[in-house]
Amino acid sequence: xxVAVAFGWRVKWASGxxxxxxxxxxxxxxxxxxxxxxxxxxxxLQPVAWLPGGNWHFPLGTDVLGRCQFSRLLFGSRxxxxxxxxxxxxxxxxxxxxxLLAGYFKGWIERSIMFVVDVWMAFPAxxxxxxxxxxxxxxxxxxxxxxxxxxxxxxxxxxxSDTLQLANQPYVLAARIAGASQLSVLCRELLPGVLPTLIVxxxxxxxxxxVAESILAFVGMSVGPAExxxxxxxAQGLGYAFSAPWLVLPPIIATVSAILASIMLxxxxxxxxxTTSSRRVSREPER
Amino acid sequence: MIAAKAHGAPGRVLEIRGxxxxxxxxxxxxxxxxxxxxxxxxxxxxxxxAGKSLLSKVLGRAxxxxxRVSAGSLSFAGQDLLVCPASAHRDLLGKRxxxxxxxxxxxxxxxxxxxxxxxxxxxxxxxxxGSWSAMAQDAxxxxxxAQPERVLGQYPHQLSGGMCQRVLLAMxxxxxxxxxxxxxxxxALDPATQLKIVSLxxxxxxxxxxxxxxxxxxxxxxxxxxxxxxxxxxxxxxxFGSTEQILSAPGHPYTRALLNARPALTGxxxxxxxxxxxxxxxxxxxxxxxxxFAPRCGxxxxxxxxxPSLQQQADGxxxxxxxxxxxxxxxxxxASMDARYALGLLGSAPPFLRVENLGQSDRVGRWPNRRxxxxxxxxxxxIAPGxxxxxxxxxxxxxxxxxxxxxxxxxxxxxxxxxxxxxLGVDRASWERRRQAVQLTFQNSSTTLNPRxxxxxxxxxxxxxxxxxxxxxKARAEALAQAVGLPLELFSRLPAQLSGGQRQRLNxxxxxxxxxxxxxxxxxxxxxxxxxxxxxxxLLLALRREHKIALLLISHDLxxxxxxxxxxxxxxxxxxxxxxxxxKVFSAPRHPVTRQLLRAxxxxxxHA
Numbered sequence: 001x002x003v004a005v006a007f008g009w010r011v012k013w014a015s016g017x018x019x020x021x022x023x024x025x026x027x028x029x030x031x032x033x034x035x036x037x038x039x040x041x042x043x044x045l046q047p048v049a050w051l052p053g054g055n056w057h058f059p060l061g062t063d064v065l066g067r068c069q070f071s072r073l074l075f076g077s078r079x080x081x082x083x084x085x086x087x088x089x090x091x092x093x094x095x096x097x098x099x100l101l102a103g104y105f106k107g108w109i110e111r112s113i114m115f116v117v118d119v120w121m122a123f124p125a126x127x128x129x130x131x132x133x134x135x136x137x138x139x140x141x142x143x144x145x146x147x148x149x150x151x152x153x154x155x156x157x158x159x160x161s162d163t164l165q166l167a168n169q170p171y172v173l174a175a176r177i178a179g180a181s182q183l184s185v186l187c188r189e190l191l192p193g194v195l196p197t198l199i200v201x202x203x204x205x206x207x208x209x210x211v212a213e214s215i216l217a218f219v220g221m222s223v224g225p226a227e228x229x230x231x232x233x234x235a236q237g238l239g240y241a242f243s244a245p246w247l248v249l250p251p252i253i254a255t256v257s258a259i260l261a262s263i264m265l266x267x268x269x270x271x272x273x274x275t276t277s278s279r280r281v282s283r284e285p286e287r
Numbered sequence: 288m289i290a291a292k293a294h295g296a297p298g299r300v301l302e303i304r305g306x307x308x309x310x311x312x313x314x315x316x317x318x319x320x321x322x323x324x325x326x327x328x329x330x331x332x333x334x335x336x337a338g339k340s341l342l343s344k345v346l347g348r349a350x351x352x353x354x355r356v357s358a359g360s361l362s363f364a365g366q367d368l369l370v371c372p373a374s375a376h377r378d379l380l381g382k383r384x385x386x387x388x389x390x391x392x393x394x395x396x397x398x399x400x401x402x403x404x405x406x407x408x409x410x411x412x413x414x415x416x417g418s419w420s421a422m423a424q425d426a427x428x429x430x431x432x433a434q435p436e437r438v439l440g441q442y443p444h445q446l447s448g449g450m451c452q453r454v455l456l457a458m459x460x461x462x463x464x465x466x467x468x469x470x471x472x473x474x475a476l477d478p479a480t481q482l483k484i485v486s487l488x489x490x491x492x493x494x495x496x497x498x499x500x501x502x503x504x505x506x507x508x509x510x511x512x513x514x515x516x517x518x519x520x521x522x523x524x525x526x527f528g529s530t531e532q533i534l535s536a537p538g539h540p541y542t543r544a545l546l547n548a549r550p551a552l553t554g555x556x557x558x559x560x561x562x563x564x565x566x567x568x569x570x571x572x573x574x575x576x577x578x579x580f581a582p583r584c585g586x587x588x589x590x591x592x593x594x595p596s597l598q599q600q601a602d603g604x605x606x607x608x609x610x611x612x613x614x615x616x617x618x619x620x621x622a623s624m625d626a627r628y629a630l631g632l633l634g635s636a637p638p639f640l641r642v643e644n645l646g647q648s649d650r651v652g653r654w655p656n657r658r659x660x661x662x663x664x665x666x667x668x669x670i671a672p673g674x675x676x677x678x679x680x681x682x683x684x685x686x687x688x689x690x691x692x693x694x695x696x697x698x699x700x701x702x703x704x705x706x707x708x709x710x711l712g713v714d715r716a717s718w719e720r721r722r723q724a725v726q727l728t729f730q731n732s733s734t735t736l737n738p739r740x741x742x743x744x745x746x747x748x749x750x751x752x753x754x755x756x757x758x759x760x761k762a763r764a765e766a767l768a769q770a771v772g773l774p775l776e777l778f779s780r781l782p783a784q785l786s787g788g789q790r791q792r793l794n795x796x797x798x799x800x801x802x803x804x805x806x807x808x809x810x811x812x813x814x815x816x817x818x819x820x821x822x823x824x825x826l827l828l829a830l831r832r833e834h835k836i837a838l839l840l841i842s843h844d845l846x847x848x849x850x851x852x853x854x855x856x857x858x859x860x861x862x863x864x865x866x867x868x869x870x871k872v873f874s875a876p877r878h879p880v881t882r883q884l885l886r887a888x889x890x891x892x893x894h895a
Contacts, residue, residue, distance in 0.1 A: 170735040177694065178749040178797065179722055188751065192739040 010268030017261040025081040032071035036228040040066035048246045061246045075228040087209035088202045090148035095155020103163025117153045125150045133221040140223050147212045166193045196273035200266050207262035230255050298325050300465050300498040306359030313572035317523045326496040330513030334816035336566040338522040339502045343470045385459035389471040391451035395443040402439035426457040449480035468500045477682040479887045511890040518542050521579040528604025538606045540584050548821040550850035561821035638669035645702035662688050663861045673835040677848030680858035686841045690807045694727040726798035730810035732790035736782040743778040749800045771796040788819035807839045845888040857881045
């Protein structure tokens, strides 16, 4: 397709941030000065390098077990990136499939899917996620799975309402007359139509997945205690929040900026989609 | 009844001198110059993109962002509307200048009842609250709405489009304005309602001596209603004169082309001479240095390189043209055009599609009161290869339902269909057979095309589901594009990047991809400009010559039906009430519905 999309500053900044975060996650072993698990009991609770008593061996200081905070921050980005992308992808796949089916076929298919969604949404999200983690056992894969199982309903609802609108468009009928099967109508006519919404939803979902992961990590239900995760870092540092604020501030700043970037990505993409769809009709000489 | 109000220049309500509107890149309105006297109707005519609505937006100070008035004056009753303070301008709107917009249902507030909206209006006019309800009823009575008390209590969604338009007219006339601006006020209505609204406007205007600025793309309608006509092309005023002058002897080649592009309702059959090309877009205006019409003009000469000036002719009309003075007009000879598009193949072969006693009913109401309401009853007809049949009737008569049943999108309750001698059922094999033989094109060309697929993909959409080589598909797309007159450069365009005419060509091309025997065209040219409409009509005739396809044309425009179709069927309330040779039916209609349709098409006003 020959459509040039004009992205605004939001999209540029936010996607730049996520690119950087992904690169850090990939090259964490190279960039980190220490192993995130290595305990140095001789240097516990060291302040950040530029404060009195700190040194550049531990740029962001150490925690109560003498682990390098900087290295843990870098390794924690791996969890964030994996959770954000996999959870968004997973809930998008489940939610979009069911939403498209519900919106296009209507009737009992729609009623039953939407009933499941309503019941699902009536259940408190955090409790559901914790129940799942308790049942499945804490690990990165299970955290992603729990977030997907909690959040797919949002995708399903929004995609269904978009599909309902699109399915009424005469071009769907025109495709049927041109010989399209039901599956082909779903894939060729409806899916491309809901794609802009889907992209926006995905970027917002990245933000809420990060929040969900840090909540789970905070209550100790995310990855194991030895693994570095921003949520766990906040939880562990909270007890020393007044005596050693450098334990909580860096992971909090990192988490907030990651969520902000994903929200900005969503807003920016929505603007881009709007300007693309409302672009002026160009006229060319007709023969 | 005539509201005599103090005027600067007596009798002259609106005077526009040298008005120009600029954007950053181009002059989109150029030297508009006219005046409108009290009690007269001035029609502003032009195709889409001519700048008609821009003119009404200048009056209402509602120009879109980036547009500004760069020159000229606009005086209303002696006051220059362009320089007067905003509060003075606001005071005029709704009181002395009233606007009647195109979509009445959207112009009315959906959460307020009609009486509340009247009250708002009267409050603005500064009338005593005690008289409001009586005045509202009087106003509604003056637009011939039955039961004004009931209408006042209703909300806009409970009224039909025509009724909403009458309410707006009533509101406009209730303030006894000096000027009413109608911007395509009747375009969205069906012809019968349109005629009623227009004659109502005419009567009220005559009674009260109001001046009306009637903006429309429909030259016939304007000719019927207006005292004077102003023809706009690409933001320039090309001709301005009395209606009789312009209709009897159009001075500008564009006016002449517009008149020639309309299929006539009477007289001998004659091939239409479409204007080639289309209106230049706003972006391409700066590159048109000379006469803006020259690239499409059949008689353009070297003098057309210079921008022509507006000059008054001997007979009093104003004309902006410097090419050849319409003496050496070069036109395609009508005889050769007639031969090319002649109505051959008038159903000589045996019919391939037979419809017998078709009927369909809709379930209406909820369970205890549920009843069946017949939508179609006893439809019988047949179509032969190459036969063009017109299907006409008032709105709601079941034309579109019949089209959908023929296409197989709805199942009939009774009756049978035979395609090529075999009965058509509702099973999968029948659907495939039907799809190969019958294709449907819809009214609104923009919503029937997937906005995310390119022109070449859409043209060959029915090959999506067949094992076809990519090269073969490309060749098919090229052949189809050539058949429907779409240039190959547009192949990677999306529907939003095409013009209305191009989209309709694409729709027709897509339907022809598998070479169907029958094309059902549901209002295929309504909403297109006349010059584009003429191109599409001639395209259909050329396609019949080449491929021998049959056409079932659903249209409310009897001129179009007469131009294309050898046979016509008139529907009313789900039945075919009259059918036969188009020429015979139109010259000697037997059923009252047919007579009524013909009268509406000829703008014969029935006074209640």
